[in-house]
Amino acid sequence: MSILVNRDTRLLVQGLTGREGEFHSRAMLEYGTTLVAGVTPGKGGQSAIDDRIPVFDTVAEAVEQTGANASCIFVPAAFAPDAMLEAAEAGLPLVICITEGVPALDMLRVYHVLKQKGVRLIGPNCPGLTSVDEAKVGIIPGGIHTRGAVGLVSRSGTLTYEVVQAMTDAGVGQTTCVGIGGDPIVGTSFIDVLDMFNQDPETEAIVMIGEIGGEEEEKAAAFCAREVRKPMAAFIAGRTAPPGRRMGHAGAIISAAGAGTAESKRTALQEAGIRVADSPSHIPRLLREAGVR
Amino acid sequence: MKLQEYRSKAILARHGVPLLSGETATTPEEARAAAERIGGAVVVKAQVLVGGRGKAGGVKLAATPDEAEARAREIIGLDIKGVTVKTLLIASAADIAHEYYLALILDRASRAITVIASAEGGVEIEETAKTNPEAILRMPLHPLIGLQEHQVRRVAFFLGIPAELRKDFATVMRGLADAFSASDADLAEINPLVVTDDGRLLALDAKIVLDDSALPRHPDLEAMRDLNEEEPSEIAAREAGISFIKLDGSIGCMVNGAGLAMTTMDLVKLAGGEPANFLDIGGGAKAERVAAAFKIILDDPNVKAILINIFGGITRGDEVARGIVEARSLLTRDVPMVVRIVGTNSEEAKPILAEANLITADSLDDAAAKAVEAARAGSAA
Numbered sequence: 001m002s003i004l005v006n007r008d009t010r011l012l013v014q015g016l017t018g019r020e021g022e023f024h025s026r027a028m029l030e031y032g033t034t035l036v037a038g039v040t041p042g043k044g045g046q047s048a049i050d051d052r053i054p055v056f057d058t059v060a061e062a063v064e065q066t067g068a069n070a071s072c073i074f075v076p077a078a079f080a081p082d083a084m085l086e087a088a089e090a091g092l093p094l095v096i097c098i099t100e101g102v103p104a105l106d107m108l109r110v111y112h113v114l115k116q117k118g119v120r121l122i123g124p125n126c127p128g129l130t131s132v133d134e135a136k137v138g139i140i141p142g143g144i145h146t147r148g149a150v151g152l153v154s155r156s157g158t159l160t161y162e163v164v165q166a167m168t169d170a171g172v173g174q175t176t177c178v179g180i181g182g183d184p185i186v187g188t189s190f191i192d193v194l195d196m197f198n199q200d201p202e203t204e205a206i207v208m209i210g211e212i213g214g215e216e217e218e219k220a221a222a223f224c225a226r227e228v229r230k231p232m233a234a235f236i237a238g239r240t241a242p243p244g245r246r247m248g249h250a251g252a253i254i255s256a257a258g259a260g261t262a263e264s265k266r267t268a269l270q271e272a273g274i275r276v277a278d279s280p281s282h283i284p285r286l287l288r289e290a291g292v293r
Numbered sequence: 294m295k296l297q298e299y300r301s302k303a304i305l306a307r308h309g310v311p312l313l314s315g316e317t318a319t320t321p322e323e324a325r326a327a328a329e330r331i332g333g334a335v336v337v338k339a340q341v342l343v344g345g346r347g348k349a350g351g352v353k354l355a356a357t358p359d360e361a362e363a364r365a366r367e368i369i370g371l372d373i374k375g376v377t378v379k380t381l382l383i384a385s386a387a388d389i390a391h392e393y394y395l396a397l398i399l400d401r402a403s404r405a406i407t408v409i410a411s412a413e414g415g416v417e418i419e420e421t422a423k424t425n426p427e428a429i430l431r432m433p434l435h436p437l438i439g440l441q442e443h444q445v446r447r448v449a450f451f452l453g454i455p456a457e458l459r460k461d462f463a464t465v466m467r468g469l470a471d472a473f474s475a476s477d478a479d480l481a482e483i484n485p486l487v488v489t490d491d492g493r494l495l496a497l498d499a500k501i502v503l504d505d506s507a508l509p510r511h512p513d514l515e516a517m518r519d520l521n522e523e524e525p526s527e528i529a530a531r532e533a534g535i536s537f538i539k540l541d542g543s544i545g546c547m548v549n550g551a552g553l554a555m556t557t558m559d560l561v562k563l564a565g566g567e568p569a570n571f572l573d574i575g576g577g578a579k580a581e582r583v584a585a586a587f588k589i590i591l592d593d594p595n596v597k598a599i600l601i602n603i604f605g606g607i608t609r610g611d612e613v614a615r616g617i618v619e620a621r622s623l624l625t626r627d628v629p630m631v632v633r634i635v636g637t638n639s640e641e642a643k644p645i646l647a648e649a650n651l652i653t654a655d656s657l658d659d660a661a662a663k664a665v666e667a668a669r670a671g672s673a674a
Contacts, residue, residue: 077506103507104399105477111404112436141605156552158604162657165604165635182551183506184401184479211552214401237555240562241571242538249394249418249484279560281658 001202002131002176003151003193004094004120005033005070009135012037012062012092014083015074017048017055024074024098024139025049031142033135037062039071059090070094072128072137077101080124084110088119095187096137097123107185114187121187127157127179140164140177148173150292151197153190154209155182155216159237163209163280170284172292175203182211190220198228205231205292207283208274210265212238217265225272231290232274233283236265294503297340299382300517301499304476305483310468311461312496315384324365327383328358334386337364342522343374351378354386376522387495392485393452394418395465397434397473399480399504405433406473408444412452418484440470454494461494476514477507526589533585535574542567543668545590545599545628547583549574549613557602560657566665569596580616587620591628597671600664601632602657610634614642618649629667633660 005011011028015021016038026049029035037056038048044057056062059071071087073080073095080099087095095114102124114121122129128138132145144161146168154160160179167174175197180188190208197203206228210217217236224232239262266276275286296304299317306314316327317340328335339351346352351373355361361383371378393412400407410430413421421428430451434440445466446459454462465486473481480502487497508515520528530537536551540558544566548554551573558568570593574586590596603613614634621630631652634642646653652667654660 078510101506101509103477103510104479104504105406105474105507108399108404108406108436154552156550158548158550159552159556161604161635162553162556184399185404209552211555216402219402235556237552237559240558240568241555242540249396249422249482278563279658280556281656 001200002134003196003200003203004122004129004176004178005131005135005137007034007134009070009137010034010036010066010068011070011072011135011137012039012059012066012068013072013074014039014059014087016040016053017043017046018074021074022048025053027142028072028136031130031136032133033137036066036068059086059092063090063092068092070096070137073097073099073124075099077103081106081110084121084124085113088114088117093119095119095121096126096128097121097187098126098128098138099123100125100183102183104184107183111185111187122178123181123186125183126181126186127160129176129178130174131176132174138179140179144168145177146171146173149175149202149204150207150287151175151200151203151205152177152207152209153193153197154179155190155211156209156237157182159209159211159280163207163235163283166281167207167284167287172284172287175200184214190216191223194220194223194228198230203230205233205287205290207287208232208234208269210234210236212236212241212262212265213260215259218259218268221265221268221272221274224269224274231287231292233277233286233290234269234274235277235280235283236262236269238262294505294508294514294518295342296501296503296514296517297342297380297519298338298499299340299380301481301501302496304472304501305468305481305496305499308468308472308475310465310472310483310496311494312499313385313387315382318365318381318383319369319379321362321365321369324381324383325358325362328355328361331383331385335361335383336386337361337368338382338384339368339371339373339378340380340382341373341376341378342519343376346373349373379521387487387497388490389485389487389497390490391488393487394484395448395469395486396480396482396484397469397478399478400433403433405436406439406470408432408434408448410448410452434470439474440467455488457492458488458494465494465496472501476501477504477511478502479504526592529585530572530589533582533589535572535582535586535589537573537589538571539593540568540570541595542569543595543597543672544664545569545572545593545596547572547574547586547590547599547601549603553602553604557600557657557661560661561600561664564658564661564665566661566668569593579612580619583613583616584620584623587624591624591626596628598629598631598664598668600660601630601634602660603634605635605639610639611641611645612638614645617651618645621649629671631660631664631667633657
């Protein structure tokens with residue numbers, strides 16, 4: 001078992017024929033992901049990646065012809081909101097948007113439309129996710145994983161790889177690693193993924209990687225204290241980062257006093273009984289201390 | 294991106310928000326001429342993006358054009374939290390009967406544009422939020438429908454807007470919401486919104502912060518960027534597509550990804566050093582961008598060593614390695630460089646780095662320790 005994607009995932013890639021889309025689609029195929037279609041408007045009828053993958057003009061057509069049940073989006077930021085809506089309109093239950101730089105007000109609308117439709121959106125501005133030895137969707141390097149019993153959720157991109165590599169090097173394998181993305185409005189929160197890991201029988205322990213800004217880590221800590229009985233370790237980036245730009249008085253009014261700093265997040269996690277690492281390389285040791293084999 | 298008061302007011306005015314827009318001036322003479330055209334008492338206001346300008350002496354009343362010129366002379370050139378005042382806003386002075394606070398902010402927690410309003414406006418609003426939170430209204434707008442009439446009424450009643458001004462208040466509220474959406478803002482704040490002695494509702498001060506991700510579709514707003522208040526190195530970084538924040542330490546950092554860049558800084562500190570900067574070269578970093586990053590880092594004379602940490606995903610390690618070697622050959626100043634490249638195409642990167650005699654490291658902790666050591670050796674030499 002794993003969460004979100006597995007061997008039954010039939011993936012289509014929106015923007016497959018672009019430079020990044022093709023590079024990473026090839027890597028997904030090599031990993032063993034069942035990649036069934038690409039969508040690039042105007043290139044329908046062609047095939048890509050050494051003629052292995054058919055390309056369609058629309059997501060609806062790709063779904064009808066190939067039975068795709070998830071989409072990964074690599075289109076430029078200006079077209080990404082529309083691409084997410086098209087995927088949802090075509091009935092896909094899972095959409096992973098890698099694109100960074102999507103305007104927040106566009107995301108606001110997309111978020112609520114997809115939520116109403118019951119679509120699970122990961123991202124945008126995220127590295128995607130890997131269910132180890134089953135399916136890799138997005139841009140996480142496949143070689144860093146090893147199969148095991150720890151689930152990982154992170155707000156960062158490359159920092160996620162750093163932690164996964166440290167775990168693999170120490171022989172601590174993973175079930176699924178999910179990058180939820182660092183934008184102000186993302187489809188899936190820490191709590192959503194923590195809840196899935198908590199209910200996944202194969203995931204025995206959980207790693208959470210956060211960073212300064214917002215209050216999602218603090219909320220996740222409260223959720224963990226309430227709901228999660230599995231061993232956990234965490235890392236928060238940004239202890240040395242200068243305080244972020246102030247969003248006028250309104251920003252201070254809307255957030256809880258002192259929330260958002262690395263120390264506030266570390267304290268909240270520690271108070272929830274979660275071991276917090278000073279370096280990504282310490283995560284495997286903390287997991288072992290928490291009882292992970 | 295933050296907009297100056299006069300820019301923010303111009304946007305609000307375009308959406309029908311009543312205000313005393315005034316004129317900008319960059320010399321005392323211009324200030325006098327503006328005061329003459331406006332007539333009556335005016336306020337001379339420093340246009341800076343940092344907070345606390347009033348307390349720093351950047352906002353002054355002037356009863357006559359003579360006084361406006363004198364006050365402008367005092368304020369131009371004033372240093373407010375490291376920013377030298379170059380531009381003033383000259384606007385009619387208003388006799389204030391009552392002040393309110395009114396803002397819209399993109400609240401990531403509730404995933405909604407949220408109204409924040411209080412009848413206790415002015416500079417003490419954050420204090421009010423702590424001591425008397427009931428005095429502040431927080432109301433999310435519908436994400437798809439936006440501001441609705443009953444919401445406008447709710448805010449007006451909450452604030453206790455006089456009956457005869459409720460129609461004007463609706464204009465302010467709708468104008469603020471329209472301005473927020475039309476300019477893709479993260480924040481649009483009126484503080485204070487005032488009722489004057491003669492019964493007018495006016496926005497006396499305004500602040501708009503724009504969503505940087507949306508700027509590509511607003512070239513008119515991008516053109517309003519105030520380069521006067523940015524570090525030259527930060528301007529150069531943005532033009533090269535790099536996100537960069539200058540700090541005070543001696544170890545320059547070049548990293549792909551914001552989270553990993555912050556982690557690299559944290560580990561430099563943990564190893565006993567101080568980071569000289571935050572630098573994220575972004576996804577898919579090309580050789581040219583690496584070269585630009587080098588230049589930006591080395592323009593800081595405090596930098597004694599550079600730590601390059603690249604974990605490949607979208608970014609390909611061999612491209613970065615080639616970029617590092619190529620860019621380094623063009624540098625006028627050289628410092629020890631510790632390079633760590635892992636992930637996509639990292640194997641292809643290794644021979645390129647080895648050939649160029651760069652200090653390499655496999656783990657991030659090791660890389661941070663080596664960079665701290667190299668910076669110390671560099672400082673001692």
